Amino acid sequence: MTKQYTRFKDISVSERILNTVFLLTIGLAYIMALINMYYTHQGRDGKPGLSMNDIVIMYHGSNTQTRLATAITGIMEPNLKYKGDKDVILKWIHDGAEENGYRQTIAPILNRDCILCHTPSINPALPDLSNYAGVSEVAHSGGASLPALVRVSHIHLFGIAFILFFIGRIFLLCEINIYVKRIAVVIPFAAMLLDVMSWFITKNISQFAYVVVLSGALMGISMGVQILLSIYQMWFYKR
Ligand code: HEC
Incomplete structure (x- = not known):
């Protein structure tokens, strides 16, 4: 049974x-x-x-809403010596903000226009834009x-x-x-x-x-x- x-x-x-x-x-x-x-x-x-x-x-995060993109299209835009560099930076962010592109095109811009303020020795509270690690942090969004x-x-x-x-x-x-x-x-x-x-x-x-x-x-x-x-x-x- x-x-x-x-x-x-x-x-x-x-x-x-x-x-x-x-x-x-x-x-x-x-x-x-x-x-x-x-x-x-x-x-x-x-x-x-x-x-x-x-x-x-x-x-996954987003390439379009990063702190760097927001800053560069807003309050930090006047710091750029050449307006055209804004699109160069935005394109680099959109393409994934890789280190190669940083070395070739982005570092020269940031070193010229941004690191007078964005260096830990000068302004420890601001994002460090003097090297890739620091830039990467604000160029990727979480x-x-x-x-x-x-x-x-x-x-x-x-x-x-x-x-x-x-x-x-x-x-x-x-x-x-x-x-x-x-x-x-x-x-x-x-x-x-x-x-x-x-x-x-x-x-x-x-x-x-x-x-x-x-x-x-x-x-x-x-x-x-x-x-x-x-x-x-x-x-x-x-x-
Ligand atoms: C004259 C000094 C100065 C220069 C030059 C400067 N910045 Fe800034 N930046 C600041 C200050 C001050 C803040 C903080 C503003 C705030 O929190 O309201 C800031 C904030 C930022 C932030 C962070 C915004 C956030 O999400 O909190 C980014 C990203 C940034 N700047 C990018 C840049 C870039 C890119 C350049 C070059 C094109 C640049 N900055 C040039 C002073 C400067």
């Missing part, structure tokens, strides 16, 4: 009620998390609304820092693992094909891991922002399916 596992038909009404309010609350929390994500990330690229560019800037990513990752992994575990425990009481079920309980966990991993990769490779979005969506969808199917089977499913 095969062992009988617990299914929704075997649990009490009070247990079903507890399961249902838990699942509904998690569903609401997830919707709030989506809205929160929209408000915190939209408009990073200067345009209203959430776009792929906002995600790239968040993790993206997420490694410590910040590690912090957000550990909170997500701990927190979401618990949520997925409890949703999964309830979902296991559904009556569906056991092979489908075995795969279905793994998908949201795998999607979450892929999501967190791709944050770190996007920091270096901006195209991975698509993986961040797709794996995040997969986690949400698989979680949503587990929640809806569980609630449906708990109350409406007749064999």
Whole structure:
């Protein structure tokens, strides 16, 4: 005789009620998390609304919104001896602010127009523009820092693992094909891991922002399916 596992038909009404309010609350929390994500990330690229560019800037940073570009098109512009040098510097920033280009075209400009103020011995508080390391710091714009990513990752992994575990425990009481079920309980966990991993990769490779979005969506969808199917089977499913 095969062992009988617990299914929704075997649990009490009070247990079903507890399961249902838990699942509904998690569903609401997830919707709030989506809205929160929209408000915190939209408009990073200067345009209203959430776009792929906002995600790239968040993790990878941006070549167009660097401190050097802002300064050179704003308050520091009058210090340039030749107006045309502004575009030379902006192009160099846009092309990735590499050391080679710095040596060939950028250092001569900065040494002539900027380092009379931007040298640590004269003004320790200002960005040091007398060498590549200092210039590079203001010519690249951040993206997420490694410590910040590690912090957000550990909170997500701990927190979401618990949520997925409890949703999964309830979902296991559904009556569906056991092979489908075995795969279905793994998908949201795998999607979450892929999501967190791709944050770190996007920091270096901006195209991975698509993986961040797709794996995040997969986690949400698989979680949503587990929640809806569980609630449906708990109350409406007749064999
Ligand atoms: C006469 C002195 C002087 C010269 C010359 C000068 N700067 Fe500055 N720079 C300053 C001061 C002072 C600040 C701080 C301004 C502030 O914080 O409001 C500053 C700030 C900056 C910043 C930082 C802005 C930020 O994000 O906080 C950058 C980048 C910069 N300058 C670039 C340049 C470049 C490029 C040149 C040469 C074209 C240049 N500066 C020439 C005095 C100078």
